[in-house]
Amino acid sequence: EVQLVESGGGLVQPGGSLRLSCATSGFTFSSYWMSWVRQAPGKGLEWVANIKQDGSRTYYVDLVKGRFTISRDNVKKSLYLQMNGLRAEDTAMYYCAREFGSGSYGYWGQGTLVTVSS
Amino acid sequence: QSVSTQPPSVSAAPGQKVTISCSGSSPNIGNNYVSWYQQFPGTAPKLLIYENNKRPSGIPDRFSGSKSGTSATLGITGLQTGDEADYYCGAWDSSLSNYVFGTGTKVTVL
Numbered sequence: 001e002v003q004l005v006e007s008g009g010g011l012v013q014p015g016g017s018l019r020l021s022c023a024t025s026g027f028t029f030s031s032y033w034m035s036w037v038r039q040a041p042g043k044g045l046e047w048v049a050n051i052k053q054d055g056s057r058t059y060y061v062d063l064v065k066g067r068f069t070i071s072r073d074n075v076k077k078s079l080y081l082q083m084n085g086l087r088a089e090d091t092a093m094y095y096c097a098r099e100f101g102s103g104s105y106g107y108w109g110q111g112t113l114v115t116v117s118s
Numbered sequence: 119q120s121v122s123t124q125p126p127s128v129s130a131a132p133g134q135k136v137t138i139s140c141s142g143s144s145p146n147i148g149n150n151y152v153s154w155y156q157q158f159p160g161t162a163p164k165l166l167i168y169e170n171n172k173r174p175s176g177i178p179d180r181f182s183g184s185k186s187g188t189s190a191t192l193g194i195t196g197l198q199t200g201d202e203a204d205y206y207c208g209a210w211d212s213s214l215s216n217y218v219f220g221t222g223t224k225v226t227v228l
Contacts, residue, residue, distance in 0.1 A: 035217065037163075037217075037219075044204075044206065044219060044220075044221055044222040045155070045157075045163060045206050045208075045219040045222070046219065047208075047216055047217040047218065047219060050217070059215045059216060060216075061216050095162055095163075100165060100168060100174065101151070101168040101169050101172065102151050102168075102169055103150055103151040103152075103153060103168070103169070103208075103209060103210045103217075104151070104153035104165055104168035104169070104208065105153070105155075105163070105165060105208070106165045106168065106174060108162035108163055108164075109162065110162055111162055
């Protein structure tokens with residue numbers, strides 16, 4: 001069974017940093033692109049970033065470029081999101097997601113909540 | 119950022135059919151596969167349709183997807199109270215090199 005379990009969320013002050021983790025099991029982690037998707041309270045889904053199987057290629061939404069870094073450890077079967085310079089508008093539930101087929105996300109974690117507030 | 123537009127809400131009586139539109143552009147829907155997701159409050163999204171019109175295992179055939187040009191449509195037939203949820207379309211955008219979700223549609227069963 002495919003499982004994605006996020007951790008690392010919490011309350012942080014504006015300008016602060018957090019590192020999110022996504023532990024995976026039930027599939028060959030090194031064979032898939034992985035992504036982070038977030039959802040602000042009461043708002044829609046927003047794709048944040050993704051990373052290629054070997055970590056050699058990454059893409060980011062403009063809003064987080066230069067502040068967030070996506071990475072992975074294929075030995076530990078884990079995905080990470082280092083978030084620096086956090087802003088109030090980064091407050092959201094952050095989901096780890098795995099690709100399914102071509103251009104879709106078939107597996108999601110339960111999410112980890114990030115709150116940026118003073 | 120949402121570059122695909124969906125109606126904010128649709129509604130119908132139990133047993134009826136609803137359709138949800140997703141309007142995009144050439145770099146996203148026009149040239150890439152469309153997916154559809156269902157989300158209940160407080161839970162993670164669930165994949166309903168991938169590659170425009172395919173259903174993952176376990177998704178009933180009441181749910182269907184189609185694509186034409188730069189627009190896509192999700193259809194739900196035999197509407198049930200358990201279908202009340204938010205629905206999002208999604209596609210890779212080759213120009214932005216981002217995945218883009220639609221604005222989301224709330225389905226209400228009257």
